[in-house]
Amino acid sequence: MDFSYTIWIILVPFFMFLLIGLTGHWYKKAAGLLGTAGLAFVFLASYYTAYKYFFEAGKVDGVYQQIIGYKLLWLSFTDKLTIDLGVMLDPISVMMLVVVSTVSFMVHIYSLGYMKEEAGFYRFYAFLSLFTFAMMGLVVATNIFQMYIFWELVGVSSYLLIGFYYDRPSAVSASKKAFIVTRFADLGFLIGILILSYYTQTFDFQIITSQNGPAIAGAPAQTFMGFSILTWAMLLIFMGGAGKSAMFPLHIWLPDAMEGPTPVSALIHAATMVVAGVYLVARLFPIYSFAAPDALTFIGYLGAFTSLFAAIIAMTQFDIKRVLAFSTLSQIGYMMLALGVSGYGEHNGLGYTASMFHLFTHAMFKALLFLGAGAVIHAVHSNFTYEMGGLRKYLKITHITFLVAVLAIAGIPPFAGFWSKDEILVAAWEHNKLLFWVEYLVAGITAFYMSRLYFLIFWNKTPHYHHTPHEAPLVMTGPLMFLALMAIFAGLIPFSEFVSPDLTPYHTHLHYNIAIPSVLIALLGIGVAAAFYLKETSYPDKITAALKGLYKATYNKFYIDEVYMFVTHKIIFGLISKPIAWFDRQVIDGTMNLFGIGTLWASRKTKGLQSGQLQQYAFAFVAGAVILVLSFVYIWA
C-alpha cells in the first residue's frame, strides 16, 4: 500500500499557516473556519491512515512494519550521514497521528467559540496550524535530526501561543520562560544527537534502533566517568525530552505556560507537545533498553519522583488551570516511569505499551479537562476555584463531561484512565516494587485532588455571580462531548495488540490483584475529597493550619522557582556572567574594535586609489597584468 499521501498530513497545516498568516487579516472570522477545514482533512487522513496501517497494510507475518511513506534527501554530509525529511509510519507514530489530529481538530472547533471575541483571532489560527504542522512533522520523523528540527518548531509555536496575549506582561514572561527552559534542555538534546550520530554514523531511526545496528550490536566501547558513551548520549537526549515533557527540575515552565489561551493549554500543554519527551524515549526505546539501561532506570525514577512531587503540589492550588497543569506533570511522570520499568519483547514490554496507552488516554481526558475548564472560565470569568461553586446547575453538559474526565483520570473503571493506569501499575509491580508503591500513592492523591477540583467547581457553596453563568455554545460543548466519549471508551482498545517495543503484538489481561486495590485507593481519594469539599466544611482549613509549614511550601511549589532565580541571578549572573561580560567588553570587543578601526583606516587610505581618472585605471589594469605575468610566469613558475 502506498502511504506517500501522508506527506499532506504535514503539509496541509503548513500551507494553512502560510495562507492564514499572510492573508488572514483580510477575512478575519473566516480564518477560523479555514483552519478548521484544514484540520478536518488532517483528522480524516490520520484516521484513514490508522485504519489502513493497523488493520490492512501494517502487519506482515504478525509483526508491524516500519513503513517509510515518503522520503526526501535534504542534505548529505557523507555517504552515510544524511539528513532526510520524510514520513515514517509505525505503531507509535500512527497512534500519535490519531492523538494529535483528534485533539487539534477538537481544539480548532472549540476555539471558534472560545476565541471568537479575540482581536488576534486569525493569528491564533495561523499559530495553531503552525503547531499542528510542527507536531505532525515531529511524530512522523524518519530520523533524529528531522525530529530535532520539528522539535524546535514545536517549541517556537508553543512560545508564540503562550505569548498570544502579548499585551500582558505575565504572558510575555511565561512565554519567554517556557522557551528558554526548553531551549536550555534542547542544548543537551543536540549534544546527545551529535554524540550518538558521531558513534553510529547515522541519524536514521530505523538503523540506530535496529537490533544489529551500530548503536546496539556495534555499541561503542568508550566510557566516560563510569558510564558508557551511549549512556551519556541517551541521557543528554533525554534531557531534551525532560525539558519538553517538564520533568523535575525542568518542570517550572509548564505551570506558567497556562497564561496562554485555554484551548492552547489543552492542545499543547496537556495532550501533545508535553508528551513529546515520552514519545522521544519510546522512539529510541531499543537503544535505551539494550545499550543504555542505566539511563532508562534513571528515567523511571525521575518519572516517579516528578509524578509524586507534582501531585502533592496539585492538592494545594486554587487556579484550576494550574491544578490541571500539575496533574499533567504528574501523569507524564507516570508515562516516563512506565518506560523506565519496561523490558523488551513479549510481556516484558508491558511498560512500554502501558506508557503509550496512557499517553493516548491521557491526551483525551486531559484535553477534555482543559476544554471543560475553558468552558467554566468562559462562564464565570475567573480562573480561581474560590470564585466558583455550584456550577452543576448552570453548566449541565460541561458538568457531566468534566465528571467523566475526573473519573477517567482518577482511574475508576470502566473509564479510559483506569485501563492504562492499571497496566502501568502492573508493569511497575513486576519490575520495581518501590516505584509501584510510589505510583500507588500518587493514584490516590490524583483521585483526591481531581475530585477536590471537581467539587469546588460544581458543588460546594455557590458564590454570588455578577451574571448568571450560562452554558457554552454548541461549538464548544460539541468537542467536549466527543472527547468525553473518547474518555469513556478509549480504554477498551486492546493496546498491546497494536503497540509493543518489538512491534510484535501480544495479549494482556486485567490483573485483579492490582486493579482492585488501585480502584479502592482512588475511591478513598474521592471519598476524602467529597467529605472535605462536597459542601463547605472547615476540614480543609483545619488541616491547613495543622500542617502550616508544609502547606505553605507546597502552595509555593516547594520554592523551585525561587531556587532557579537564586541560581540564575545570584550565581550565574553575578559570579559567572559579570566577569565574562567584563572580559567580553574589554578584551574581545577591544580586539574587534581594533580590527574595525584598522579596516576603516585602510578604507580611508585606499580612498585615493579611486581617482576617477581613466588613465590611472588603464595604468592599474596593465600594471596588474604585468605583475601577474612577472610573479606567476617568471618568478614562481
Place this chain on the structure above:
Amino acid sequence: MSFEQVLLMRNELVLVIAMLIVLAAEIFLSGNNRKLVIPIAVGAFAIATIIAWFPQPEGVIFGGMYQTDTLRQIMKNVLNIGVLLIFIQSMPWLRKPEQNFQMSEFYLIIIATLIGMGFMISSGDFLMFYLGLETATIPVAALAAYDKGKRKSAEAGIKLILSSALSSGILLYGLSMIYGTTGSIYFHEVANAWGNTPLQMLAVVFFMSGMFFKLSIVPFHFWTADVYEGAPVLVTSYLSVISKAAAAFIFMIILFKVFPTSIELWKNVLYALTIITITLGNIFAIRQKNMKRFLAFSSIAQAGFILLGIIGGNAMGMTAVVYFALIYIFSNLAAFGVVAAISNVTGKEYMNDYDGLYRTNPKLSLVMMLALFSLAGIPPVAGFFGKFFLFMAAAKSGYYILVLIAVINTIVSLYYYLLVVKAMFVNKNEHPIAWFKSDWATRIALIASVLGIIAVGLISHIWEYINAFSFGI
C-alpha cells in the same frame, strides 16, 4: 545543417525573435500607444524565458564553434531569469515621462547582450567566444550612458567603452598567442596541443586579465565604481549581476576545458587575486553611503567569492558557482529592486535616508533585510548555502587558509550589510521616507526574488540538478 541542428541554438533564436518583436513594436506603435512597447517587450521576453526552459538535446554545430549541453542551458536559464526580473522591475521606471523616447532601447540592448552571452557560453572556439564577449559588452556602454541628460551617465558610458577596449586588447593579445603557439582556436585542439611554454603561460595570464575585467576583480575593477554610480539603477544591477555571472560561467568552462594542464599557474593567480579582491572589495564597500555604490562595491567582493569555486577545479566548485550565481541574482536583484523602488518614488539613494524605514514601509524593509541577509550569507536564507558550498568546494581541494580568509571577510561584509538593516530597523528618524504603495510590477519582482531567496536554499533538488551536469578538470 538540418533544422534540428539549428534548433540547438534555441535559446539565442528565441531571444532574437523577442528582440525583433520589440523592434517591430517600436516601429509600429506611435503616439499614446508607444508605452505598449513595455508590456510587449516584457511579455515577449517572458515567453522566450519559458521556451528556453524546455529540455533540449546536446550537440555541436558550425564545425565545433557552437556547442550546447544541459549545463550550459542551465547557465543560460539562470541569466534569463535574472534578466526577466530586471525587466519587470524596469516597467515603472521606463513608464516615467522622461524616458518617453527611449523605452524600447533598454530592452533591445539588454536582449542583444544576452544573445551575446548565450553565444559566449556556448562557444566551442575562441573566435565565437570573443564575438559573444564583445556582443555582450559593447551595447552595455550604450546602456550605461542611458540617462543621456546626466553628465555622470555619459561619463559612465565613455569610461566603460574605453576600459573595455583596453581589456579586449589584452585579451585578444593573449588569444593571438594561443593561436600562434598551437595553430588552432578550437577549444579541444588547443587543449590537446597545450605545452605550458612560457609564451603560452603569458597567453593564459592575458586571457585571464581580460576576464578579470569583466568580473571586476581587483586590480581590474576600477571602471566599476564610476560606471555603477553613473548608470541608472537597473543598468547597474544588470552589470553587477548578469554580466558577471555570464563571464564567470565561461571563464570557468574555459579554464577547466582548455587550460587544465596550466592549473598550477592559474590557481596561483586566482589564489592571490581572490584574497586581494575580497579584502579590498569589502574595504571599499565599508565606507559607501550611496546605496547604489554600496551594492555595486559589495558586488566586487562577491565576485571574489565566485573565484573560490573556480580555484579547486572540481565539479563541486562548478556546481557551487552556478548555484551561487542563481542565489546572488535573486538576492542582489531584491536589494536593487528595493533601492530602485525607493529611488523611483522619492529620488533618495543614501543610506541615512533609510533611517526608520521599517516604521513607514515595513514590507519593503523586510524584503531588503532578507536580501541583505542572503548577500551576507546568514542561514537559513539561500545566500548562506551559496557561500557554504563555495567554501566547501575550495576546502575540498585543500585551500583551508583561503577559506579562512574568505570567512573572515564575510564577517566584515556582515558589518556593512547590517548597517543598512540597522538604519531601517533601529535608527531613529523624525522624517523617514513616507509610506508609499509600490506598483504591481515592482511587487511581483520583489515577491519572486524573495521566494527565490528562500526556496533555492531549502530545496535541495536545485543543487542536485545542477550537480548532475557539472564537471571538473
